[in-house]
Amino acid sequence: MKLHELTIEQACGLLNNKEISSVELTRAVLARIEAVDGKIDAYLTVDADGALVQAQAADHRLSTGEATPLTGIPLGIKDLMCTRGLRTTCASKILEDFVPPYDATVITRLKNAGAVIVGKLNMDEFAMGSTTEHSAFQVTRNPWHLDRIPGGSSGGSAAAVAADMCLGALGSDTGGSIRQPASHCGVVGIKPTYGRVSRFGLVAFASSLDQIGPLGKTVADTAIMLEAIAGHDPNDSTSVPEPVPNFSAISGDGLADVVVGIPKTYSSARGLDPQVGAAVERAVKTIESLGARCIDISLPHSDHAVAAYYVIAPCEASSNLARYDGVKYGFRDKAPTDLLQMYRRTRSQGFGSEVQRRIILGTYALSAGYYDAYYGKASQIRTLIKNDFQNAFASCDVIVSPVAPTPAYPIGETIDDPLTMYLSDIFTLSANLAGIPGISVPCGFSDDGLPIGLQIMGRHFNEAMLFKVARQFERAIAIKHKKPPL
Amino acid sequence: MKITKEEVLHVAHLARLDIDDADIDRFSGQIGTILDYVDTLRQVDTTGIAATSHAVNLTNAFREDRVQDHLGQEASLANAPEKDDGTFVVPKVL
Numbered sequence: 281m282k283l284h285e286l287t288i289e290q291a292c293g294l295l296n297n298k299e300i301s302s303v304e305l306t307r308a309v310l311a312r313i314e315a316v317d318g319k320i321d322a323y324l325t326v327d328a329d330g331a332l333v334q335a336q337a338a339d340h341r342l343s344t345g346e347a348t349p350l351t352g353i354p355l356g357i358k359d360l361m362c363t364r365g366l367r368t369t370c371a372s373k374i375l376e377d378f379v380p381p382y383d384a385t386v387i388t389r390l391k392n393a394g395a396v397i398v399g400k401l402n403m404d405e406f407a408m409g410s411t412t413e414h415s416a417f418q419v420t421r422n423p424w425h426l427d428r429i430p431g432g433s434s435g436g437s438a439a440a441v442a443a444d445m446c447l448g449a450l451g452s453d454t455g456g457s458i459r460q461p462a463s464h465c466g467v468v469g470i471k472p473t474y475g476r477v478s479r480f481g482l483v484a485f486a487s488s489l490d491q492i493g494p495l496g497k498t499v500a501d502t503a504i505m506l507e508a509i510a511g512h513d514p515n516d517s518t519s520v521p522e523p524v525p526n527f528s529a530i531s532g533d534g535l536a537d538v539v540v541g542i543p544k545t546y547s548s549a550r551g552l553d554p555q556v557g558a559a560v561e562r563a564v565k566t567i568e569s570l571g572a573r574c575i576d577i578s579l580p581h582s583d584h585a586v587a588a589y590y591v592i593a594p595c596e597a598s599s600n601l602a603r604y605d606g607v608k609y610g611f612r613d614k615a616p617t618d619l620l621q622m623y624r625r626t627r628s629q630g631f632g633s634e635v636q637r638r639i640i641l642g643t644y645a646l647s648a649g650y651y652d653a654y655y656g657k658a659s660q661i662r663t664l665i666k667n668d669f670q671n672a673f674a675s676c677d678v679i680v681s682p683v684a685p686t687p688a689y690p691i692g693e694t695i696d697d698p699l700t701m702y703l704s705d706i707f708t709l710s711a712n713l714a715g716i717p718g719i720s721v722p723c724g725f726s727d728d729g730l731p732i733g734l735q736i737m738g739r740h741f742n743e744a745m746l747f748k749v750a751r752q753f754e755r756a757i758a759i760k761h762k763k764p765p766l
Numbered sequence: 767m768k769i770t771k772e773e774v775l776h777v778a779h780l781a782r783l784d785i786d787d788a789d790i791d792r793f794s795g796q797i798g799t800i801l802d803y804v805d806t807l808r809q810v811d812t813t814g815i816a817a818t819s820h821a822v823n824l825t826n827a828f829r830e831d832r833v834q835d836h837l838g839q840e841a842s843l844a845n846a847p848e849k850d851d852g853t854f855v856v857p858k859v860l
Contacts, residue, residue, distance in 0.1 A: 381841035475822045488820045517827035518820065587804045598781060605782070607854050609845030619859045620782075628784040633792075636783055640774060641797050643781040657807050659817035664810070666818055699799050715821020740822060 283308035284444040285763070288353050288501040291447055295342055295352045302342065302352030305447075306335040306396050309354040313398070313445045316766050319426060321418040322440040324359050325367050326399035334396040341394050349504045349528065351394030356446035358437050359400035360407060361492065362481040363387050366397070370483045371415035372405045374604050374611045374630030384481020385516065386450060386492050386509045393508045398446050401436030405632045406601065407457055407485045409433050410701050411694065414634040419691060422464060423764035424730055428688040431461030437495045438465035442764055448496040448505050452482060454489045455589055456683070456708025459720035462495050463683035463733025466722045466764070468502050468750070469495040473741045474715035475520035477506075478513030486596035487518075489589075489712040499721060499751040503527035506743065522741050530747045534571040538749060540564070541577035541676030549706060553686040559724035559732040560682050566756050567680070567749065577672040577679065581664040585710040588665065590702050591645050591658035592713070597635075598642030604630060637698060666714040669737075678749055679737045681707050683720045687730035707735060717743045721750040722759055768798035 283305050286294070294300045310328050317323055331354065338352035357363060360370045362380035364387075369375045383391065390397065404414040412420040412435025420435045422428040423443040430439040434451030438461035441449050451458040453471035462469025470493045477492045484490060494505035507528055512521040542564060547557055568574050606612035606626035613629060616622035628636070645654035672679060684704055694701040711718040716737055723734035734753070738745045774794045778785050785793065839852055848855040 378845055381837050381844055473822065474820075475824070514829045518822070518824060520822060520824065581810070584807055584810055587807050590800060591804055591807075602781075606847060607856055610847070612847035616857050619857050622857050623782040624784040627782050631783075633789070636785065636789075637793055637796060639781050639783065640777050640793055641800060644769065644773070644777045644797070647777060647780060653808075654804065656817060657810075657812060658804075659819060660812035660815040661807055661810055662818040662821075663815050664812070666821060698796055699803055702800070713818075713821065 284312040286447060287497045288349070288447050288504050289498065291353055292349045296347060302335040302338040302396060303332060305352065306331050306354050306398070309398060309446060316443055317445060319766065320421050320423055320439050320443055322401055322420050322436040322443065322445060323356070323399045324369060324371065324402050324417060324436070327366055327397065330366065331396050331398045338394045338396060348393040348508065350390065350508050352396060353447050354396045354398045355390065356398055356401045356437060356440045356449040357387070358403050358434050358449070358451045360403060360452060360483040361387055361450060363397065363400065366400065368400065368483070369417070370406050371403045371417060372631065372635070373416045376611060378609055382481065385478035385513045387481065389509050401440055401449060403436055404433035405635050406483065406597070407433040407452055407454055408597065408634050408638055410456070410460060410704050412436060412461070413691060413695055414632060416632050421691070422688045423766055424466060425688065425728065427690055428730065429464065429691055431464035431684070431688060433457040434495065435461045438462050438467055438469065441465070441467045441495050441497060443766060448494055448501050450492060450505070450509070451495050452490055452492050453712065454485050454593060455712050456705045458493045458495060459708050459718055459733070459735060460684050460705065462720040464688040464731065466731030467495055467497060468499050468719065468721050469493065470502050470506060470719040470743065470746065471711060471717060472506060472510065472743055473717045475518055476510050476522070476717070476741065476743070478516040478519045480513055480515035484600040486593040487600060488596060489593060499747060499754050500528060503530065503747050525744050527744060527747055530744050531751060532748055535567065535749060535752055536571035538572040538678065539676040540567055540572045540574045541672050541679040542574055543579050543582065543679060543681055544576050545579065545582060546681045546707065549685060551685045551703060552682065555726045556682050556684070556686060556732055560680070560734060563723040563734045563753065564680060567753055570752055570756060575676060577676055579668040579672060579710070581661060581668050582710055584661050585665055585713060586703055586706055588658040588661040589705070589709040589713060591654045592662065594638040594642030595646050595655050596642070598639045598646065601635070601639055634698065662713045665710055669714045669716055673739050677738065677745055681735050683707060683733040683735040687726040687728070687732055711737050716740055717746055719746045719750050721754055723757065724759070768801045769794050
């Protein structure tokens, strides 16, 4: 038995039966990182010593019988959630040496659950990107094909889970940044409802869209992790005081009572690869065979989601990133003559080009004379997109679609073509604009052996329905044990 | 050109960014392409549609006004690029 290949569910069983210890499991994961991360470059920081200390504590807790399903489980964290005493860079030069003095709420919750935090995972700088090429430090590679992108911005999280370099990971999703890399790397990733998980201690990109969520090897594993991190937090005034269901207990037999909506427009969407279209069609048939009723639905404004998103997200980003000024923390230019020069030099040297591009775009769209035409208009269209979903969910329980229009593409393909990269988010970012939850679950492979994901979206705070459909779909197609050739 | 080099320079100044000539050209081209695409939003009639700034609207998220543990001065200053006697140090302002 290779311990690093275990799912969280399996490892939890073995830990509780004392068949393995958390120290053994953590050592196996650290050895796996040592063996394969040279090829993939998923980790920015590996905290081997810290992880083993946490594992020892977890073993003690397991011996006293006060364990949770995450006690002793080695997890990786996208490097934009603050971890006290452990460097948190956001994959940016401007935060290269930043050591947070506090834990994000999700980290506090994982620590309270007894999880073992192995290290911090690569991403597009400040989560701006869909490829993980826009990291200031390294390009992460897709474990299924080392010349391909792992997706992004949580590309390090998805690649690490796919390559068994952690049992599960946390990512964040502002326009698809959990679901799209999960799809490209053949793992499961869920973006919860906006407000379901506290953003306290999450480095902000676009605050009305950002949401933390788990990536795992199976649907059940993501349910276990979401259950641990979800719930109201007084430190995040946008977190919602909604009760957190027992997600990991959700299973049920068949989908006879479930109505699945299929958006009429997706199959004609710009740039949809026929292999992705075919995989999603097969997935829909599988879901039907489980008893679900499929109906056509219409989301008339979805064509405008990318344009609305690429106004709203850069506007919020330009405001959020104003805090990086070289005064209180982070990089500072060495020899400025005055304060203004310090701001300008610090920011232009500290931020990479995709981040600067979005700051300029957002600042432009918010500047005098343009606000109504851009931010105002996009915010109205956001209402229309939200209403579309509300109308659709009057007649169905979930909506299925592709996650990404193509399988993972070659590294470098969109590096100087931001619009093409933005358009690859076409199926995912509506969920962020509307605040609804969405899960990506593997549904097949391309002819080149690249994973393809299926997206299932649901009503606000109905992640339970997503887990139910995804779990039964996963069981029906049984591809979860296929591993990347490393 | 959708956005001129002068506009890029003006916006870069507002955003406190120092960008060089090569980047000004590159950004004005790329941002121009993005803005052309964003302009498709004008085709949508939004008369009378309210704006959404948050998908899940919460108002008045109050909590009790109670003294709690907070970061002390030392922890707050721990990441400062330059500090002195419990304060952040910055270059001259004027």
